[in-house]
Amino acid sequence: MLRGRWYRLGYACVNFGRPISMRDYVREQAIDFRQLDDAARHAAVAHVGALLMALIGEVVPVLPVPLVASVLLGDPQRPLDELELKSAVTELIARAEAHGAHVYIPRSDLDYAIGVGLRMLTLRRLAIERDGLFSANPEEGITLAYYANSIAHLVGETAQAPAQDGAPASLPARQA
Numbered sequence: 001m002l003r004g005r006w007y008r009l010g011y012a013c014v015n016f017g018r019p020i021s022m023r024d025y026v027r028e029q030a031i032d033f034r035q036l037d038d039a040a041r042h043a044a045v046a047h048v049g050a051l052l053m054a055l056i057g058e059v060v061p062v063l064p065v066p067l068v069a070s071v072l073l074g075d076p077q078r079p080l081d082e083l084e085l086k087s088a089v090t091e092l093i094a095r096a097e098a099h100g101a102h103v104y105i106p107r108s109d110l111d112y113a114i115g116v117g118l119r120m121l122t123l124r125r126l127a128i129e130r131d132g133l134f135s136a137n138p139e140e141g142i143t144l145a146y147y148a149n150s151i152a153h154l155v156g157e158t159a160q161a162p163a164q165d166g167a168p169a170s171l172p173a174r175q176a
Contacts, residue, residue, distance in 0.1 A: 011064065011104065013061035015060070017059040025048070059102070060101075060150065060154065061101075062104065063104055063117075066117075066147045067092055067093065068089060069136075070155065071085055071089050071092060072121070072127055073160070076136040079134060079135040080134050081133055082118075082132070085114065089110075092155055096154045096155050101155075126143055126147075142161040145160060145161035
């Protein structure tokens with residue numbers, strides 16, 4: 001900060017979905033939780049939970065860091081120059097928008113947004129820059145996959161963290 005290299009920690013964005021009325025839900029589903037035995041009640045509550053998770057997933061905003069993390073994990077062994085990275089992020093944004101996702105572009109500037117995502121990942125040592133080429137830090141694959149998977153349901157893929165030995169480490173898939 002004293003050297004003039006202080007950066008924001010990234011961007012946060014909140015979206016609100018439409019309210020859900022449990023009264024309407026139980027009426028539409030013809031469910032009376034009080035009348036159900038334990039097994040049926042647990043199944044009905046699990047169904048409500050799955051519905052809520054799907055509705056939350058629909059309004060998750062797509063931010064710069066998960067976009068860049070997704071691209072870096074697309075082929076973790078292949079370094080990308082800035083132009084390749086921007087092109088891949090642009091394609092990913094188009095896929096997210098085709099799924100109805102809200103993509104947040106800070107300052108309405110795509111180059112700036114990609115730069116912010118890349119800078120945050122580089123500052124946290126999740127991405128590595130060598131000779132103008134960017135790649136995923138193999139030691140941080142799980143954290144990168146965490147970011148990438150936060151939007152995976154909106155772009156139709158699930159990120160895999162590269163394992164230390166080169167084989168992909170299995171991560172639990174998100175359910176939409």
